[in-house]
Every structure is written in C-alpha cells, then in structure tokens.
Amino acid sequence: MPRIQDMSDRMLVWFAEADFEIGFSLVDMAQAEAAAGNYAQAAQILINADNVFLDIQQILCKLRMPDGGPFRPLVGELRRAIDLANSG
Secondary structure: OHHHHHHHHHHHHHHHHHHHHHHHHHHHHHHHHHHOOOHHHHHHHHHHHHHHHHHHHHHHHHOOOOOOHHHHHHHHHHHHHHHHHHHO
16 A cells, blocks of 8 residues: 555655646746736736645645745745736
8 A cells, every 4th residue: 555655755845846847838828928018917827826836835735845845945935926927
C-alpha cells in the first residue's frame, strides 16, 4: 500500500508543477490584455490566476507542505507576480 501513497504524492507534485506553469502563464496573459487596454479581460484572467494559486496551496497541504516546502520560492514568486499584475 505505501507505493500507492508514493504514486499519489508524485501525482500531486505533478499537478502542483502544472499549476505553477498555468499560474505564470495566466499572469502573462493578463499583462498582455492590460497592455492592450482590455482591463476587464485582464481582471478576469487574474481571478483565474488567484484560483490556480489557491489550488496550489490545497495541493501543498495535501502533501503536508503548508509552508510550501521545496516549492516555497515558486509560491512567493507567483503570489508577487499576481499581486503586481493586479496593481498595474
């Protein structure tokens, strides 16, 4: 049975990694929309980025890494990118 747990954890790590890529891509998309003057679209995209960020936090809690563990730098970087895009 421990193998299933290991595979489950591995899958959660893959999901977290994918969510980080999605989150940063959404920030880039939002910034492009804002630069084009599409502020409502940019705001909606940033809401989606926030939802991805929350999903990452839930995954890390399932992995028993609520502080981010080895993902801590990425967690901080994504949060800052979302906040910066929201303020710009």
